[in-house]
Amino acid sequence: MTHPDPPDVSERSASVRALVRGLQILTLVNREGWATAGEIAKALGMPRPTVYRLLETLEEEGYVTLSSSANRWRVTRLAARLGDGYSLISEACRIVGPVFGEWGPRLVWPLDFSVYHDAHMIIQETTHSRSPLSIDRGMMGYHMPLFRTAPGRAYLAFCQDAERETILMQLRRTAGPEDMAYFVSARIDSIIAEAREAGFATRSDGEFRPKTSSIAVPVLFKDQVLGCVSIIWSRSALDMVTAINLYAGPMKTIASTIAARLGDTASGGFSEPTPAA
Numbered sequence: 001m002t003h004p005d006p007p008d009v010s011e012r013s014a015s016v017r018a019l020v021r022g023l024q025i026l027t028l029v030n031r032e033g034w035a036t037a038g039e040i041a042k043a044l045g046m047p048r049p050t051v052y053r054l055l056e057t058l059e060e061e062g063y064v065t066l067s068s069s070a071n072r073w074r075v076t077r078l079a080a081r082l083g084d085g086y087s088l089i090s091e092a093c094r095i096v097g098p099v100f101g102e103w104g105p106r107l108v109w110p111l112d113f114s115v116y117h118d119a120h121m122i123i124q125e126t127t128h129s130r131s132p133l134s135i136d137r138g139m140m141g142y143h144m145p146l147f148r149t150a151p152g153r154a155y156l157a158f159c160q161d162a163e164r165e166t167i168l169m170q171l172r173r174t175a176g177p178e179d180m181a182y183f184v185s186a187r188i189d190s191i192i193a194e195a196r197e198a199g200f201a202t203r204s205d206g207e208f209r210p211k212t213s214s215i216a217v218p219v220l221f222k223d224q225v226l227g228c229v230s231i232i233w234s235r236s237a238l239d240m241v242t243a244i245n246l247y248a249g250p251m252k253t254i255a256s257t258i259a260a261r262l263g264d265t266a267s268g269g270f271s272e273p274t275p276a277a
Contacts (some may be wrong), residue, residue, distance in 0.1 A: 021046060022054045026063060026075065033117070033124065034072040034141065065094065067125065072140060074124075088262070089115055092219060092226045095261045096125040103254055107231060107247065110134040111254070113219075114151045115227040116159075119170055120144060121151040124227065135211065135234065146171065147182045147191075148208040150216035151228035153201035157192045158218040159225045164192075178207075200248055204240040211235060215247055217255040221262055229255050 024044050029035050037055060041048040055073060058064040064073050075090055096113040104111055110131040114121040120143040128134040146152030146167070156164055172183060182188040195201035204213045216230035231247050238246075 018054070021050065022058060025051065025054055026058060029064060029073055030075045033115075033122065034067065034074040036072050040073075067093075067097065067140075088221060088224070089226050091265060092221070092258060092262055093124045095258050095265070096229075099254060099257055099261070100125060100127050103250065104130060107250060108133055109231050109233045109247075110136075110139075112139065112151070112230045112232065113227055113258075114144065114230070116155050116167075116225070119146060119167065119174065121146065121149060121155060121228065133233070136209075136232075145179060145208065147175075147179045147188055148203065150201045150203040150214040151230050153191050153195055153203070154216040154218050154228045154230075155225055156188070157195035157201055158220065160223070198248075199252060202240060202244070204235070206235065213238070213240060213243065215243060215251055217248075217251045219255045219258050221259050226259075226262075229258070 021044075025040055028040060028043055032039075035043075037048060037051045040046070040055075041051045044051075055064060059066070062076055065076050066073055074093060076094070093113065093115075100111050100113070104127040108131060110126065110128040110133065112123050112128070113125040114123045116122075123139050123142045123144070126139045128136055128139045144152060146156055156167065159167070168188075171179060175183070182191075191201070200215055200217045202213070202215050211234060212232050213235050214230050214232045216228045218225045219227050219229060229251060231243075231251055233243060
């Protein structure tokens, strides 16, 4: 019986180096939530062509995927299984893109999907770049405060009581003057109560971005808030009562659609690629 010649030292070294670099990329993308190839190359000190090649390999094997709304990479459920439970949020992000693609042209005003991380809401998917009415660009990855934004208020209103208490304890220690005022006046309590009653949260008083207002609805899956979908419009174009009449219903439908598709995917098997044998 003949045996194939073992790889020489240089081949083994190249393979190990590629594996290490691939793991570094996977770790970075998982930690940051998303990243462009250029950001990965800069952070890890790798040549950009090498990053592109390794990302393509990781994509072929089912560990990363390119966002449908921006040139950014994120981990898939397959990779998230190796981590600490990020899989549902990662899968929700994958589902959001097509749902926004369906609703964005109908609602026209920009839509965002944001998730909670370290006392902020971070935008993971957005239609700002495609909306003709957007006054903001480059919103992917944007960090938003909790008390002064509709997504932050929606998240606080609908997350589990224990998580809310933990978040509020953290904010009491770290909040700046603008947010501390909500504790002093107990205004955050009324905001949470109103959001829970309505099923959505609002921002209308120019407390965060003076020129815009927004409505946010939580995406609920098995009593867990995976994130919040929101619509943003110019305050000079619409008052809040009109906006609620126009958009609260569609935003609830968008949130429930994302949750339903996530449920269908979970029950029927996730559609991401199976790793090659």
